[in-house]
Amino acid sequence: MIGIIDYGMGNLFSVSKALERLNVPYIISDKKEELKHADGLILPGVGAFRDAMKLLSETGLDQFLHEEVIAGKPLLGICLGMQLLFEESEENGFFKGLGLLEGRVVHFSGIDQDGQTYKVPHMGWNRLTFHQPSPLVDGLKEEHVYFVHSYHVTGETSDELVASTDYFGQVPAVVGKDKIFGMQFHPEKSGDLGMSLLENYIRFVKNLEVTA
Amino acid sequence: MLTKRIIPCLDVKEGRVVKGIQFLSLRDAGDPVELARMYDEQGADELVFLDISASHEGRKTMVHVVEEVASELAIPFTVGGGINSLEDMRRILRAGADKVSLNTAALLNPELITEGAEYFGSQCIVVAIDAKWDESIGTWRVYTHGGRKPVDKEAIAWAKEAVERGAGEILLTSMDSDGEKQGFNVALTKAISEAVSVPVIASGGAGRAGDFTEIFIAGKADAALAASIFHYKETSVAEVKAHLKKEGVNVR
DSSP, rough: OOOEEEESSSSSSHHHHHHHTTTEEEEEEOOOOTTTSSSSEEOOOOHHHHHHHHHHHHHHHHHOOOHHHTTTTTTTTTTHHHHHTTTETTSSSEOOOOOOSEEEEEEEEOOOOTTTTTTSSEEEEEEEEEEEEOTTTTTTTOOOOEEEEEEEEEEEOOEEEEEEEEEESSSEEEEEEEEEEESSSOOGGSHHHHHHHHHHHHHHHHHHHHHH | OOOEEEEEEEEEETEEEESSSSSSSSSEEEEEEHHHHHHHTTTTTTTTEEEESHHHHHHHHHHHHHHHHHHHHHSSSEEEOOSSSSSHHHHHHTTTOEEESHHHHHHHHHHTHHHHHHOOOOGGGEEEEEEEEEETEEEEEEETTTTTTEEEEEHHHHHHHHTTTTTEEEEEETTTTTTSOOOHHHHHHHHHHHHHHHHHHEESSSSHHHHHHHHHSOOOOSEEEEEEETTTTSHHHHHHHHHHHHTOOOOO
């Protein structure tokens, strides 16, 4: 069973419907006691970094996530949910993230190397480039996925970067370390490749259950 | 590299798809979920649903349409029409839409853009602008209420203001071109696209596949929206994309 963390931010409906299409049982909850029983967690998120961290800390879910990750439970952050996994963000000031992965979150500058302006948010379908093997991209081909974000991760370690895309520079798109994963795009809105990436995360969670 | 987006638009009234010719006479063109699935299979990059229901019942039906589309499809979509408050936005976004589009409501209450952007994030907030050339002011003027009421605002200035207030994308419809099938309005789209820092979706006037090439290259659009030429199968999303690829435009 997958636990979708409902802390008041995020398009929970779409993620849950995607899991239904994959025939995966799930719960949507903000209660630690319930989420504790999940075999793997999904941290969705749409909105501002600051508000999201505030809600996570008010509910104690930040502490819970640390404990669960230390205990070896897989975690997938999606979009803002991925950014929250990192150390800090410059969105609306400086705010500490969950610090589960190394790196920080910065705004797209909107100005390219030649001094020309470019559009922010990074919105639309962009192609993935894979950097290293990971359970998430296992058996998949580099195709397009749907991005919509104004902030991106930077300063990540090379062993964390699974896939990137190119938008006036290299943008981390899939990150992963041990059992902690993140996707900057919305897999549930990214066609067949998006659904396959989500399915790979589910398979990773299931395989852990079997070996446990 | 980011691809250019092709976006079929479905005007939905009381749960059924319709499309106006120059916003006046309406023809029935089918079931929204069926059409959405067809467009997804053809390679549509996104969808826009415009709710033109007049009744409270119609609006409630729209929420179900949104839920059904979100349940069945793995592509992003925007819902516009009748969204007048944060509560309206919440209802549509919670039902599974990725973005909401504000038009008349944003002009009447520009603060709504800011509130929506702060609460849901700019990327969820599309501001739709219906613009028409006005000889008396020598630029494009903004219209509301489906293009019936002129507003005392220039389109370029309004687009800039909307972005400053938090709009994450502009959906720009040329009233001069809409329904004419003579091509998108390149001058208008280019002017707005160069004036704002966010993506611009060009709308109104698509008549053939070549029109899309023109609006992306000459019009500097980030996405292009069309309704009737897709609904009545005059061309398909796949055909448009094949044409764009041949012309060297980066598409998915």
